[in-house]
Amino acid sequence: EDQVTQSPEALRLQEGESSSLNCSYTVSGLRGLFWYRQDPGKGPEFLFTLYSAGEEKEKERLKATLTKKESFLHITAPKPEDSATYLCAVRSRGGSQGNLIFGKGTKLSVKP
Amino acid sequence: GAVVSQHPSRVICKSGTSVKIECRSLDFQATTMFWYRQFPKKSLMLMATSNEGSKATYEQGVEKDKFLINHASLTLSTLTVTSAHPEDSSFYICSASGTGANYGYTFGSGTRLTVV
Numbered sequence: 088e089d090q091v092t093q094s095p096e097a098l099r100l101q102e103g104e105s106s107s108l109n110c111s112y113t114v115s116g117l118r119g120l121f122w123y124r125q126d127p128g129k130g131p132e133f134l135f136t137l138y139s140a141g142e143e144k145e146k147e148r149l150k151a152t153l154t155k156k157e158s159f160l161h162i163t164a165p166k167p168e169d170s171a172t173y174l175c176a177v178r179s180r181g182g183s184q185g186n187l188i189f190g191k192g193t194k195l196s197v198k199p
Numbered sequence: 200g201a202v203v204s205q206h207p208s209r210v211i212c213k214s215g216t217s218v219k220i221e222c223r224s225l226d227f228q229a230t231t232m233f234w235y236r237q238f239p240k241k242s243l244m245l246m247a248t249s250n251e252g253s254k255a256t257y258e259q260g261v262e263k264d265k266f267l268i269n270h271a272s273l274t275l276s277t278l279t280v281t282s283a284h285p286e287d288s289s290f291y292i293c294s295a296s297g298t299g300a301n302y303g304y305t306f307g308s309g310t311r312l313t314v315v
Binding site: 096121129130131132136187188191192 | 305
């Protein structure tokens with residue numbers, strides 16, 4: 088069964104304190120790993136898609152990496168506006184019409 | 200970029216009434232739309248997948264007669280919660296994919312439904 092596990096559940100950082108969020112997955116044929124940012128009461132906002140092990144993508148203070156078993160979202164020198172819940176999702180060959188399977192998310196709080 | 204508009208953002212209704220939520224793709228043709236439900240501190244749970252012009256495919260455990268989905272055009276899908284009950288209170292989110300949008304990554308802003 089396809090599964091996505093995110094850790095930690097919550098993360099508190101001081102402004103400027105770099106860290107990483109983890110997304111571990113087991114899927115029957117990965118067809119993409121997605122990272123989203125979700126603010127309270129809003130829909131997920133797309134950040135990155137990774138398709139193969141070794142792939143990396145960057146956007147401002149965020150960098151996403153992928154291995155065969157997990158993905159990391161690295162946050163460098165975070166600012167308070169980076170506070171949000173970060174969601175990881177996978178699309179697998181075995182998925183129902185290709186839908187995404189989500190983890191529960193990591194709630195990031197960045198204090199000034 | 201691809202934009203998906205979802206309305207209303209919040210709705211309060213009485214038990215037993217029906218509520219309709221709209222999901223529109225504004226700048227691309229959405230051949231497939233997904234409807235999710237999200238509980239606090241839980242993953243987004245897929246409810247159903249709809250393809251334009253055909254019947255929706257519901258996930259196991261989702262009542263077809265309670266959650267009616269219509270995808271009548273390439274830019275509009277609707278979710279109607281029929282005979283709503285307090286346990287239907289939740290955050291509902293749609294997502295769309297199609298020509299001009301990467302697969303499944305454009306989400307609407309969500310609808311907070313409260314049934315009283």
